[in-house]
Each structure stands twice: as structure tokens, then as C-alpha cells.
Amino acid sequence: MTAETGDHAKADRITVVLADDHSSVRAGLRLILETAEDVAVVGEAADGPTAVAQARALRPDVVLMDARMPGGDGIAATREIVAQELAQVLMLTTFDVDEVVFGALRAGAAGFLLKSAEPDQLLDGVRAVAHGDGVVAPEVTRRVLEAFVAAPLNAETAQGAVPSAPAPPLPGLTERETEVLAALGKGASNAQIAAQLTVSLPTVKTHVSNVLTKLHVTTRMQAAVIAREHGLA
CATH class of the missing domain: 1.10.10.10 (Winged helix-like DNA-binding domain superfamily/Winged helix DNA-binding domain)
Incomplete structure (x- = not known):
């Protein structure tokens, strides 16, 4: 591979910023993502405001965002990143129907993955969101949407989610x-x-x-x- 070919390959990589308040989780995610030649982790953040700052400075293709982070949650950060068109956001959730996910829907998250997702699912999810195909796990999507429509949330239970309107x-x-x-x-x-x-x-x-x-x-x-x-x- 020539130097020119190598530079072109790097330019074609999907760039990712990892946002999670646990350094061990970020390290694990980085390890998984960097096994793929077409994905490059370009930044990390331990809270929402830092994730927004990283997205603004680095303009990644995808921000892999933890839903819950102290010091600034993933929903507020997602809303700001999407509003400013800084990157696509792929939300990580534990999903017990996690109410935070409902707020993320309104905030503009492009997709969702379980934190227990297999490495191949994580990589496929990042690729899907980067390429504009935001439905990462249809079975998860259906469960989230069904719960969202069946049980509108209020401000006390949604932790920042926008209440459903007619x-x-x-x-x-x-x-x-x-x-x-x-x-x-x-x-x-x-x-x-x-x-x-x-x-x-x-x-x-x-x-x-x-x-x-x-x-x-x-x-x-x-x-x-x-x-x-x-x-x-």
C-alpha cells in the first residue's frame, strides 16, 4: 500500500466520538471499534457538555452517546449536537424500557444500541448511522416506539423528555x-x-x-x- 493509498483509506474512515462517564466503558468501546479498518475513534468525553464540545471541534460522523451521564446527560447533548448538525448520534442504553430513550427520540438520536450489544452489532450500528440508515435494531425500535406511544411521559418521569402532544x-x-x-x-x-x-x-x-x-x-x-x-x- 502506498502512502497516498493509506492516506485515502484513513480519509474514508467513519470517525467516532465516544461519550460515557466510565473510562473503562470508553476503553472497551474504543477497543471494539478500532478492530475495524473503516472506523476511527477521534475523541472521548465523560459528560454531555464535553461531548458537544468534542463534536463541534472534531466534526465526527457519529457520536456514540451514553444516555445517562452525571454533569450533563446524553439527551441534552444529543439535542444540541443534532440541532447544530455536528454529527449523527447513536445512543447507548441499558433499555429496561429506559425512560431516557423517549427523550432521546425527541432530541433527534439517529438510533439506539443496547450496552450489551455484541461487537459486530456495535460496528454495524455505527456504520448504519454514519450512512444515514438510523434503524440499528428493529426489534428494539419497535419496543421503544410501542412504549412511547402507549405511555406518554410527564416531566417528572421522563427526566427531560418532551411530553407527547396530539x-x-x-x-x-x-x-x-x-x-x-x-x-x-x-x-x-x-x-x-x-x-x-x-x-x-x-x-x-x-x-x-x-x-x-x-x-x-x-x-x-x-x-x-x-x-x-x-x-x-
Whole structure:
């Protein structure tokens, strides 16, 4: 491999910032991620404000964010990172239906992983979020969305989550876009939607992008919540 080829390979890597208040957890995550040639850990943070600062300074592709951190939680940090379009956020959770996850949905997290995820799942999740396919674990997505819609949270129990509001009217989605939105609500990935609708992957990506734009949301997860609220999934 020439020096030029090596530099190009480095430039193509998915860059990640790790945000977790336990140094041992960050070390473990780094060890897993850096086994992959296409992933590079470029920064670490032990709290939310530092995660935001790292995202702003380093502009990573993905921030792997712990949901609960003292000194500034992952939800507030996610909200700020997404609002400033600094990176995609992949949330780590223990998931006992963890109420923090509901706040993360509204904050704009692109996906969720269990802290107990296998190394391959972690790497696949990071790659999926970096490439705009925010549905990492469909079975987890469905459970989160079902709990979110079935049991709206209040300020005392949600720890910062935004209370559910009545579902607004859907904007003018085409019939195909409505089908795509329904699939998102069921936790389907782009590949699964393409197979279901018998269309190409690029076509699905275009439809998903149009749906997000028309719904005025930034992530597939937020679109999935809207699908659930409107009874599409």
C-alpha cells in the first residue's frame, strides 16, 4: 500500500466520538471499534457538555452517546449536537424500557444500541448511522416506539423528555411516501423497505429523505414516532 493509498483509506474512515462517564466503558468501546479498518475513534468525553464540545471541534460522523451521564446527560447533548448538525448520534442504553430513550427520540438520536450489544452489532450500528440508515435494531425500535406511544411521559418521569402532544396532521405525502413512513414506524431498514416495496435502495433513500423533509424532522426515529402516532404502524 502506498502512502497516498493509506492516506485515502484513513480519509474514508467513519470517525467516532465516544461519550460515557466510565473510562473503562470508553476503553472497551474504543477497543471494539478500532478492530475495524473503516472506523476511527477521534475523541472521548465523560459528560454531555464535553461531548458537544468534542463534536463541534472534531466534526465526527457519529457520536456514540451514553444516555445517562452525571454533569450533563446524553439527551441534552444529543439535542444540541443534532440541532447544530455536528454529527449523527447513536445512543447507548441499558433499555429496561429506559425512560431516557423517549427523550432521546425527541432530541433527534439517529438510533439506539443496547450496552450489551455484541461487537459486530456495535460496528454495524455505527456504520448504519454514519450512512444515514438510523434503524440499528428493529426489534428494539419497535419496543421503544410501542412504549412511547402507549405511555406518554410527564416531566417528572421522563427526566427531560418532551411530553407527547396530539398528533399533528400529516403533510402532503404521496402514497409511496406514506408506505415508506409506515415501514419506518415498524423499524424497517432501507434494505427491508426496498424488498418490501420492490424498488431499488437509492429509490428508498430518496423517499426517506423526502419523508423527513415533509415531516420537518431530522431522523428516521422521529419519523417512526410520527408513523406510530398516526396509526400507520
